[in-house]
Amino acid sequence: MPESSFTNQLVASAERLFGLLDRFSQARVLVVGDLTLDEFLTGQVERISREAPVLIIRHETTRQTPGGGANAVYNLAKLGAKVKVAGLVGKDSQGEVLRQIFEVAGIDTRAILIDPDRPTVTKTRIAGHARQSVTQQIVRVDRKSDDLPDSDVQLQLADEIRQQLDTVDAVVCSDYGDGVLTAPVIEAALSHPLTVVDAQKNLGRYRTAGVFTPNLPEAEQAVGYAIKNPQTLTKAGQDLLALTQAQQILITRGDEGMSLFDRSGAEHHIPAFNRTDVFDVTGAGDTVVAALTLSLCMGASFWEAAVLGNLAASIVVRQFGTATTSIDEMKTALQTLLEEFEGKGE
Numbered sequence: 001m002p003e004s005s006f007t008n009q010l011v012a013s014a015e016r017l018f019g020l021l022d023r024f025s026q027a028r029v030l031v032v033g034d035l036t037l038d039e040f041l042t043g044q045v046e047r048i049s050r051e052a053p054v055l056i057i058r059h060e061t062t063r064q065t066p067g068g069g070a071n072a073v074y075n076l077a078k079l080g081a082k083v084k085v086a087g088l089v090g091k092d093s094q095g096e097v098l099r100q101i102f103e104v105a106g107i108d109t110r111a112i113l114i115d116p117d118r119p120t121v122t123k124t125r126i127a128g129h130a131r132q133s134v135t136q137q138i139v140r141v142d143r144k145s146d147d148l149p150d151s152d153v154q155l156q157l158a159d160e161i162r163q164q165l166d167t168v169d170a171v172v173c174s175d176y177g178d179g180v181l182t183a184p185v186i187e188a189a190l191s192h193p194l195t196v197v198d199a200q201k202n203l204g205r206y207r208t209a210g211v212f213t214p215n216l217p218e219a220e221q222a223v224g225y226a227i228k229n230p231q232t233l234t235k236a237g238q239d240l241l242a243l244t245q246a247q248q249i250l251i252t253r254g255d256e257g258m259s260l261f262d263r264s265g266a267e268h269h270i271p272a273f274n275r276t277d278v279f280d281v282t283g284a285g286d287t288v289v290a291a292l293t294l295s296l297c298m299g300a301s302f303w304e305a306a307v308l309g310n311l312a313a314s315i316v317v318r319q320f321g322t323a324t325t326s327i328d329e330m331k332t333a334l335q336t337l338l339e340e341f342e343g344k345g346e
């Protein structure tokens with residue numbers, strides 16, 4: 001679709017889009033996900049140690065934020081939705097911190113189980129600065145297990161998910177490959193009629209899910225060839241529909257925006273709305289999933305839902321680290337976008 005017809009369609013849909021944003025807070029969503037705690041420790045570099053040739057940093061700040069699937073959870077909550085989360089944390093302080101962050105945001109954490117055999121997935125970045133220099137990351141320490149959860153834990157989690165299905169409008173599977181999404185868990189999650197899957201690998205495991213949201217590398221990995229021009233993009237969309245049996249596929253394409261494919265053979269492209277104020281794209285995909293899912297819950301068409309996902313992403317890429325946005329920020333951004341387009345004389 002040429003850009004001008006996209007612009008016309010957006011302008012024509014403005015009222016619907018504002019209406020959908022107003023209803024986000026009515027949506028009830030369960031996220032089944034790999035939950036990560038992101039930690040940022042920073043301080044001033046004081047000297048070189050005498051014990052070993054290493055820097056000594058005087059601790060200044062610790063920041064802890066939800067990462068991986070937990071970022072999708074957090075994004076949904078900050079968009080005003082009623083959110084439940086099902087997943088696993090370890091028997092450790094990181095798990096408690098994550099639960100606490102969720103509870104402060106009003107998220108229902110009852111279906112987060114403790115897996116005593118595996119730590120809470122935690123990524124700790126240690127960064128330092130000299131007296132007057134920028135802060136720079138020095139090392140990252142990851143805590144995680146390569147083992148899958150015990151089959152008892154898997155079944156218990158599947159059970160928790162089944163108990164929640166009637167109470168939500170949609171289920172999101174946020175699969176970062178950390179072991180929460182095992183076969184029984186996926187089967188339970190996909191028993192819901194509206195499912196959105198954001199998975200890094202093995203999309204074929206989610207057959208019967210409604211919507212998939214791979215990014216470009218994930219889409220390429222799933223189809224087994226490079227997406228390098230409009231022809232291979234269209235082919236990948238069709239191949240992904242066949243592979244997953246999904247109703248809809250949304251491929252997020254970084255600064256190229258996103259492309260949508262559905263079973264009727266329709267294909268739409270949405271340009272990135274913000275290509276100039278981009279500081280950190282980490283977690284933008286989680287934000288897309290959040291806004292897309294809430295839109296679908298509220299009866300949006302797939303195109304409308306993708307536009308709102310794209311809009312939400314255009315806001316969070318301005319911020320450092322994983323970030324969230326709000327309904328108010330989205331309304332302002334939509335208004336600005338419409339004014340820009342009207343200014344172009346469309």
Ligand SMILES: Nc1ncnc2c1ncn2[C@@H]1O[C@H](COP(=O)(O)OP(=O)(O)OP(=O)(O)O)[C@@H](O)[C@H]1O
Nearest residue numbers: 215252253254255257272281282283284285286313
């Ligand atoms: N460099 C960029 N410039 C402008 N917009 C961007 C850029 N990168 C990402 N975006 C926006 O964010 C959306 C999702 O980005 P992307 O395709 O990188 O997702 P992702 O790789 O799944 O992200 P993550 O897994 O880190 O959450 C894009 O569709 C686009 O709207």
Ligand SMILES: [Mg+2]
Nearest residue numbers: 198215285286
């Ligand atoms: Mg992603």
